[in-house]
Amino acid sequence: MSSPYISTVAWTGQAVQPVSFAMAAVSFAILILVQAACSAPAPPTIGDDEMVGRPAAEAPATESPPPRQGALWYHLTPEGDTLAVRMRLLQPPTRATFFLPGPWAGRGDFDDLISLGHAQGPDGPLPLKVDRDRGRLDVSTGGADWIEVTYRVHTRSDRDEAHRFTPWQVDTAFFAYAPTILILPSAGVARQLIDIPVEVHIPSGWNLAHTWPKHHLETTDDGRQVAGFVADDVRSLRDAFIAAGADWKTVHHQMPSGRLSVTLSDQFELDGDQLLSVAAEICGEYQAQFGVYEDVSVFIMPVQDDANDSLRGSGRRGGFVLEIPPDQEVDDDLLLLLAHEAFHMWNGHHLVPDADAADQTMWFKEGVTHYMALKTLARLGLIDGRAVRRELALTGQYYLRNPIIAGGQVRDVDRRRFPYDQGVLIALALDLALFEASGGAVELKDWIDVLLSSQFADVIDAYDLDVLRTSFRATSQDLGTAPLRRYDDLVRRNETIAVPRLFRRLGLHFLHDGPDTPARLLPLDDDHEVFDAIFFNPAVNHQSESDD
Numbered sequence: 001m002s003s004p005y006i007s008t009v010a011w012t013g014q015a016v017q018p019v020s021f022a023m024a025a026v027s028f029a030i031l032i033l034v035q036a037a038c039s040a041p042a043p044p045t046i047g048d049d050e051m052v053g054r055p056a057a058e059a060p061a062t063e064s065p066p067p068r069q070g071a072l073w074y075h076l077t078p079e080g081d082t083l084a085v086r087m088r089l090l091q092p093p094t095r096a097t098f099f100l101p102g103p104w105a106g107r108g109d110f111d112d113l114i115s116l117g118h119a120q121g122p123d124g125p126l127p128l129k130v131d132r133d134r135g136r137l138d139v140s141t142g143g144a145d146w147i148e149v150t151y152r153v154h155t156r157s158d159r160d161e162a163h164r165f166t167p168w169q170v171d172t173a174f175f176a177y178a179p180t181i182l183i184l185p186s187a188g189v190a191r192q193l194i195d196i197p198v199e200v201h202i203p204s205g206w207n208l209a210h211t212w213p214k215h216h217l218e219t220t221d222d223g224r225q226v227a228g229f230v231a232d233d234v235r236s237l238r239d240a241f242i243a244a245g246a247d248w249k250t251v252h253h254q255m256p257s258g259r260l261s262v263t264l265s266d267q268f269e270l271d272g273d274q275l276l277s278v279a280a281e282i283c284g285e286y287q288a289q290f291g292v293y294e295d296v297s298v299f300i301m302p303v304q305d306d307a308n309d310s311l312r313g314s315g316r317r318g319g320f321v322l323e324i325p326p327d328q329e330v331d332d333d334l335l336l337l338l339a340h341e342a343f344h345m346w347n348g349h350h351l352v353p354d355a356d357a358a359d360q361t362m363w364f365k366e367g368v369t370h371y372m373a374l375k376t377l378a379r380l381g382l383i384d385g386r387a388v389r390r391e392l393a394l395t396g397q398y399y400l401r402n403p404i405i406a407g408g409q410v411r412d413v414d415r416r417r418f419p420y421d422q423g424v425l426i427a428l429a430l431d432l433a434l435f436e437a438s439g440g441a442v443e444l445k446d447w448i449d450v451l452l453s454s455q456f457a458d459v460i461d462a463y464d465l466d467v468l469r470t471s472f473r474a475t476s477q478d479l480g481t482a483p484l485r486r487y488d489d490l491v492r493r494n495e496t497i498a499v500p501r502l503f504r505r506l507g508l509h510f511l512h513d514g515p516d517t518p519a520r521l522l523p524l525d526d527d528h529e530v531f532d533a534i535f536f537n538p539a540v541n542h543q544s545e546s547d548d
Helices: 024-037 234-238 272-290 332-344 362-379 385-401 412-438 444-452 465-475 482-492 499-504 529-535
Strands: 072-079 082-090 095-099 114-121 128-131 136-140 146-154 168-170 173-177 196-202 207-210 214-219 225-231 241-245 248-255 258-265 296-302 312-316 319-324 508-511 520-523
Touching: 114 128, 136 146, 196 207, 196 234, 196 241, 207 225, 207 248, 207 258, 207 296, 225 234, 241 248, 241 296, 248 272, 258 272, 272 296, 272 332, 272 362, 272 444, 312 332, 319 332, 332 362, 362 385, 362 412, 362 444, 362 529, 385 412, 385 499, 385 508, 385 520, 385 529, 412 444, 412 482, 412 499, 412 529, 444 465, 465 482, 499 508
Parallel strands: 072 196, 258 296, 296 319
Antiparallel strands: 072 082, 082 146, 095 136, 114 146, 128 136, 168 173, 173 241, 196 225, 207 241, 214 225, 248 258, 312 319, 508 520
């Protein structure tokens, strides 16, 4: 553990706000008045899947939690090869519990990046008990009005595949996913919070990209920029990214329900206007269908040197990150990645799988997301029929070739790949079942609508297999028994999907891959109306003719 340090950015004595929050005193006073006048809102939820996660469970409470009150403030400053953090909790309980960054994105060592400083209150230092094995911090508050914990997050100056999700920092740029840098309160503390303000201090002239709702921006006497945010709850606090750089530019586009912001460095050769236009069209379509978000933030970074041909991304609440080569063009592959990560804002970051059901529902989070991305691009006319058939054919090929289906030694990569391909085919089969039973009046997107509706959102924190089935049954309740039977065959009984037969019901012929050729889907003569109706609007030129 490192020795305590003194930050050069001071907090004001016993006041409850950092000095640079010009409006903080007024805001906090308003919060207290609102608290006194209104009944307490529902406790914030903390998601628990690979992408969202939650801190380790709190120890059983030894006393009733205090009433909902106060706020949790974070003060973030990139300094050298670290991120300096000051975390202050107002009106803490007698013992306040926090957790170091936990497992996320397949890694469990982000807590190793943390060097703890000290804990203090208005009257000086406070006892800080650290259990590194459990990633747990306990502060005995002694009835103090506020407590503060300081720490530093060590960043990397280089990026490689092994450290893809590790926070990195160079002289003029900084990037981090929030779950890698934030010490979070226990669930018991989180339930008390009204708001979670966050301050980010960066050099003057740097551009800032973020997913937290911005509260204000000001310049300090020493010329630094201070951006203020307010996170709704611990889940939205954690499920975020933050990026700042001197050579980055941000372009904006006003969508019907809010603003889209795309931030990228000047090393990219992309047509910025074209990228912004299609991103706004995709995100705007999702917003129109599913609501939830107003503003969307997109950050585009170059892939690592040892993965320069890859296109990858990561969704967040209210935004997403794309990792692409600097010379990447706006082509079908980039559009599909963009639409996939954008839809994860809804499926994966608003709709969150239960931790205990994450593996069993991965087909829904990844496969249904990919299917909805493919269908949305087709409906918007951003890709044509050939591109849709090519993607579906490759999905069928990968599914049938996977040793989980074909037999043989199953590798980790096969297990990781399988839910994506299986999920796309399940989504297609269920979309087809809904189409056939409703004459096209009910689609797979209506299932997402049901899951997002109040009848489910108000009673569940996360979905599992039971929630998925119940919501699908609600979607198809007026369509007879065929759609739900199809669901049970594919999900409950996990039947192997007859890929060629499924495609034939769309009016498509599946050609298996050969030694030098990938699998293909060819439209049958004058018999592809179902494929056209499911994937395209009538006015769209979808080019259903045979491939060359």
